[in-house]
Amino acid sequence: MKILDVLYKEAILSDLKSLDKKGVIEELVIPVASIACVNKEKIVRVLMKRERLGSTGIGEGIGIPHGKMRDFKSLVVSFGLSRQGVDFESIDGRPAHIFFLLVTPENSTGLHLKLLARISRILKNDPFKERLLSAVDSDEIFSIIKNEDDEF
């Protein structure tokens, strides 16, 4: 599947301000909440609850917070870059810079798992990661992801 099918341009944040997990999740949820027309607070609570079961900070500077919600009709994704890095309780203890946030409907049929697998795979690709990290605005991020999507 293509990432840009579920990641809209307005959900790409090129300069996250928060320096902690909760703050970053809040920032990333804002566009998701308006796209899905779901209360922002509810989404943050679900995602934080999921983080408590085990952090989605997978190391190498990457965080992929995600969760399931009954109120969602389809999968919605947001993307964020943190210039300074965030303590995301990552496995390797290092700060996270690149974030994909996924919220999926409760009855989702595995689409979310495919996307999660794809995101974690492309982020293993160092040149792609470097391009993302040096992107200046959301337009540039959009085109970097589009290139990746086209190759898929």
Next chain:
Amino acid sequence: MKVVIVGAGEVGFHVASRLSHENKDVVVIDKDSDAIRRIADNIDVQVILGSGSSPVSLEDAGIKEAEILLAVTNSDETNLVACLVANIISPYTKKLARIRNADFDKYHAIFRDHAPHIDTLINPEIEVVKTIDRLMNMPGAVDVGKFANGRVKFIGINLEKKARLAGSRLDEIPALLGKQGPLIAAVIRDEELIIPSGDDRLMPGDLIYFISEEDKILDTLTIFDKHAEPVNRVLIVGGGRIGSRLATLLDDKPIHTKIIEKNPDICAKLAEKLNKVVVLHGDGSDQGLLNEENVQEMDFVITLTNDEEINILASLLAKRMGARKTITKISKFSYFSLMSMIGIEQVVSPRLSAINTILQHIRRGKVLSSISIKGEQAEFMEAVALETSELVGKPLKNISFPKGALVTSIIRNDNIIIPSGDSIIKPDDRIIIFATRQAIPKIEKILTVKLEYF
């Protein structure tokens, strides 16, 4: 994970100290400079001198980045305001507050669903009354905790010299009994925690912890030569919040209960509220009064005044005068280790039970409860084995458990399984783990889910 604690009293102090050992980022706020100094001198956490209900102190403490707020000052009002303020500044911080006034009992759910959105209201006094009730119904038990809605319990008993298992090796027990014995998770001997294996012996004086299904407990206790004795007469000393809750509970049971309280106004209120319980005005540590009230015929004397020295003395006195059993309320943790030495066996502590409730909510993974055993060297944790976690899908012997930790039961649907190395935990099983303090961070890790978990 960042945790802000409002209140540097006994509970705040202990939770801060436990969490700092588990590598969590802790900030403690209190307006009492002595209390703050005690924390700063003893524990490696950040401290802030100020009122915990003040938005400024909470912001200084970094409430916006905090995952959890614990409001555990002595004042219900301060705790409520701290949560209210935190709810405004940082709505996504999970809030836990200690609220002791019974008038709030009916409002716990409302406070959770509406502002100030307190996720968990802790009333340790309710828990203490339940513990007393459990201790009274379990002969010889000095420590009890329940899991799986009460279907499984852990019990601590002191092994007596004349008990038939005294001196025997663990692997000899099945032959001695002619059946499988209970799962013994731990033994405390001379204040030292031992996790026994087959060639360890049970010695007289040991405090033995075992796991049992609810309906087999009395049978299991007979193995240790602890036999059920009916409870007919109970004397409560102290008519404060806990004494009054307990008296209300016993009022509905076929037990002759008396309660001694020295404040005449409280006595009048109690007498109005209670039907069968006899309310006496007087001093519970007065030998003359105890004699007059036939303390020697009491099955249980339960001392619950706000003065723990009085509780200790009244319990010792009652025991000496012939009361069969005593239960004593203690608050200062430093007294715990002294108690068995001076002959006080059954002890309850609202603070300890508050700490247990708090820790359960701070642990990673889906932990349903965590209860420290006496001396706090180890704890029993009940948790849900989540899909993708390291626990599920392979034989227990292939899971790298830290030293000092073991799975003591698996609860699947309605069955309770005592596991062996070949047992396999399935997703959504409930498990009861026993772990020493040192092993807890690793256990937390085993309980957490992998990235694929949604």
